[in-house]
Amino acid sequence: MSEALARVEAVHKVYRRGAETVDVLNGLDLEVATGEFLALMGPSGSGKTTLLNLLGGLDRPTSGRVVVGGQDLGRASGRELARWRARHVGFVFQFYNLLPVLTAERNVELPLLLTRLKRSERRRRARTALEIVGLADRASHYPSQLSGGQEQRVGIARAIVNDPTVILADEPTGDLDRATGGEILDLLVALNERHGKTVVMVTHDPLAADRATRVLHLDKGVLAEASE
Amino acid sequence: MKYLPLLWRNLMRRKARTLFTFLSVAVAFFLFGLLMAVKNGFEAGIEIAGQDRLLTIHKVSIIQLLPLRYLEQIRAVPGVAAATHSTWFGGVYQDPKNFFPQIAVEPEELLDLYPEYIVPSEQRQRWVATRTGAIVGRKLAERFGWQVGDRIPIQPTFWRPQDGDGDTYEFDLVGLYEGATPDVDETQLFFHHDYLMERVGDMGQVGWYVVSVADPERADEVAQAIDGLFANSPAETKTTTEKAFMQGFAQQVGNTGALLMAIVAVVFFVILLIAGNTMAQAVRERTAEVGVLKTLGFTGPTVLGLVLGESLLLVGGAAGLGLILIWLAVPGLRPLVETFLPVFYVPARSLALGASLAVALGLASGGLPAWLAMRLEIVEALRRR
Numbered sequence: 274m275s276e277a278l279a280r281v282e283a284v285h286k287v288y289r290r291g292a293e294t295v296d297v298l299n300g301l302d303l304e305v306a307t308g309e310f311l312a313l314m315g316p317s318g319s320g321k322t323t324l325l326n327l328l329g330g331l332d333r334p335t336s337g338r339v340v341v342g343g344q345d346l347g348r349a350s351g352r353e354l355a356r357w358r359a360r361h362v363g364f365v366f367q368f369y370n371l372l373p374v375l376t377a378e379r380n381v382e383l384p385l386l387l388t389r390l391k392r393s394e395r396r397r398r399a400r401t402a403l404e405i406v407g408l409a410d411r412a413s414h415y416p417s418q419l420s421g422g423q424e425q426r427v428g429i430a431r432a433i434v435n436d437p438t439v440i441l442a443d444e445p446t447g448d449l450d451r452a453t454g455g456e457i458l459d460l461l462v463a464l465n466e467r468h469g470k471t472v473v474m475v476t477h478d479p480l481a482a483d484r485a486t487r488v489l490h491l492d493k494g495v496l497a498e499a500s501e
Numbered sequence: 502m503k504y505l506p507l508l509w510r511n512l513m514r515r516k517a518r519t520l521f522t523f524l525s526v527a528v529a530f531f532l533f534g535l536l537m538a539v540k541n542g543f544e545a546g547i548e549i550a551g552q553d554r555l556l557t558i559h560k561v562s563i564i565q566l567l568p569l570r571y572l573e574q575i576r577a578v579p580g581v582a583a584a585t586h587s588t589w590f591g592g593v594y595q596d597p598k599n600f601f602p603q604i605a606v607e608p609e610e611l612l613d614l615y616p617e618y619i620v621p622s623e624q625r626q627r628w629v630a631t632r633t634g635a636i637v638g639r640k641l642a643e644r645f646g647w648q649v650g651d652r653i654p655i656q657p658t659f660w661r662p663q664d665g666d667g668d669t670y671e672f673d674l675v676g677l678y679e680g681a682t683p684d685v686d687e688t689q690l691f692f693h694h695d696y697l698m699e700r701v702g703d704m705g706q707v708g709w710y711v712v713s714v715a716d717p718e719r720a721d722e723v724a725q726a727i728d729g730l731f732a733n734s735p736a737e738t739k740t741t742t743e744k745a746f747m748q749g750f751a752q753q754v755g756n757t758g759a760l761l762m763a764i765v766a767v768v769f770f771v772i773l774l775i776a777g778n779t780m781a782q783a784v785r786e787r788t789a790e791v792g793v794l795k796t797l798g799f800t801g802p803t804v805l806g807l808v809l810g811e812s813l814l815l816v817g818g819a820a821g822l823g824l825i826l827i828w829l830a831v832p833g834l835r836p837l838v839e840t841f842l843p844v845f846y847v848p849a850r851s852l853a854l855g856a857s858l859a860v861a862l863g864l865a866s867g868g869l870p871a872w873l874a875m876r877l878e879i880v881e882a883l884r885r886r
């Protein structure tokens with residue numbers, strides 16, 4: 274196995290809702306190797322999204338350390354985290370989360386607005402990303418004019434346009450039928466195998482998890498290796 | 502700049518709501534421009550009136566006449582540089598609703614004392630030489646389509662001719678005057694006092710005196726000296742600076758400026774609520790999208806800027822349209838209001854004030870939603886979908 278891209282050490286995550294507290298993660302440890310395709314499974318409410326958010330620097334642990342690509346995410350400022358996400362992370366959401374007012378191409382271009390790239394270069398890269406997901410011919414369509422599977426492809430194109438080191442996908446096939454979901458999984462596998470992207474994917478679907486190189490189960494705030 | 506398409510498309514998301522807000526703001530700024538033109542019109546006389554000119558009127562009221570013999574006495578007062586007299590004619594041209602001031606004067610003295618009335622020199626000479634000659638302001642000539650050479654018949658209201666030569670005054674239009682600045686009233690008609698006296702049989706009386714002082718610093722002193730001359734006489738005088746006189750007049754009109762400003766303030770407050778509500782709704786319904794942008798690496802301040810940019814685009818665009826429209830409309834409205842507002846235009850400083858108000862309003866209406874969007878936690882935003 275190659276060296277770890279991400280290291281999660283003794284992480285606790287506690288949510289407070291008024292007087293009530295919810296212990297979601299209880300001293301969780303995890304290593305994600307560079308270049309692997311990791312699937313996270315577990316019952317609803319077990320904290321999968323919470324863990325993914327910690328890996329992506331969207332949230333901070335209550336205690337413990339999350340180090341990704343050498344960056345200690347718990348110690349970084351909000352600004353540093355934003356910069357880091359823009360450079361190194363691509364997010365794929367269950368409900369695609371495209372901006373409805375922008376065309377596919379403009380949605381894909383969004384992360385590049387944060388760079389110093391010229392307009393023509395931004396457009397070129399957005400096109401390339403759309404080609405990789407097989408949607409070059411839908412560049413000027415709005416999300417409402419696309420099917421769910423196509424929307425998710427645009428979502429993936431947006432996630433890879435900045436050439437991130439890691440792709441974090443939260444139930445990327447959760448809203449799609451089996452065949453379409455399969456195509457999305459093919460795409461993620463290709464990105465992992467051919468483009469060398471590290472992928473961490475949350476899923477409820479054992480068939481989806483089968484496509485990953487490693488599967489972990491999250492339950493009661495800790496991880497367990499899949500029993501096979 | 503690269504965010505402009507995003508701002509634009511976000512505004513176009515709810516076309517009806519954006520259009521409604523846009524029109525409200527545009528109408529408000531149109532109204533603002535209109536009220537500023539009106540306010541400026543009311544104040545124009547005050548602004549232009551020189552501090553170094555004094556006005557000597559009858560102590561009881563301006564409509565009481567003063568003896569003409571006061572003129573030499575006033576000229577003799579130390580500190581007086583020049584003095585002349587004027588008399589309100591108050592005649593009717595064709596129809597009483599065609600109101601404009603007609604004033605009987607000493608032509609040369611008037612033009613010397615009021616350098617802001619600009620008359621070509623050969624017209625000035627002709628006027629001095631023509632007893633029935635009159636000059637009018639450029640706007641007045643435009644209003645009635647008069648040209649130099651026209652005869653203008655005016656019916657008197659109280660200066661009835663006693664010379665048995667008919668009841669009408671016929672003035673020969675020998676020249677036009679233009680204001681040196683846009684604030685100068687260009688709707689007056691000036692004619693020879695001698696001609697008036699000739700028609701009515703010299704009564705040795707005038708309406709008021711205009712006095713220029715050598716040293717404006719000492720204007721009050723000179724005014725007191727003039728009034729002292731005629732104290733305890735049958736026709737006592739009251740001398741003030743022209744500016745003070747016009748201010749007193751404006752206050753009589755009813756503190757118009759303050760009233761107009763109150764209207765503007767209320768209008769802008771309502772607009773702030775409308776635009777603020779639009780922006781608050783716009784951001785609230787986009788909570789998840791704000792979360793997505795932040796996920797992609799947009800920082801809080803960038804998101805803040807995007808929301809403020811959107812409100813500035815909306816309010817600024819609408820305000821710009823409103824101000825441009827009123828600016829274009831004012832020349833067309835001028836004939837309608839000329840009778841009571843001889844000076845009517847939107848001053849450049851009001852346009853500048855309008856532009857700053859637009860920016861302030863844009864920032865104020867987008868401020869709270871922008872701040873909330875900046876503070877929004879990504880995890881919260883994404884969960885709330």
Ligand SMILES: Nc1ncnc2c1ncn2[C@@H]1O[C@H](COP(=O)(O)OP(=O)(O)OP(=O)(O)O)[C@@H](O)[C@H]1O
Binds near residue numbers: 289315324880881
């Ligand atoms: N911001 C929050 N405030 C309070 N509680 C939260 C918050 N976020 C998550 N939780 C709670 O933490 C627990 C784990 O949530 P999480 O979204 O990580 O679960 P999950 O495994 O992704 O579930 P699902 O499969 O349904 O998506 C849940 O009980 C949830 O109610």
Ligand SMILES: [Mg+2]
Binds near residue numbers: 321322443
């Ligand atoms: Mg989840």
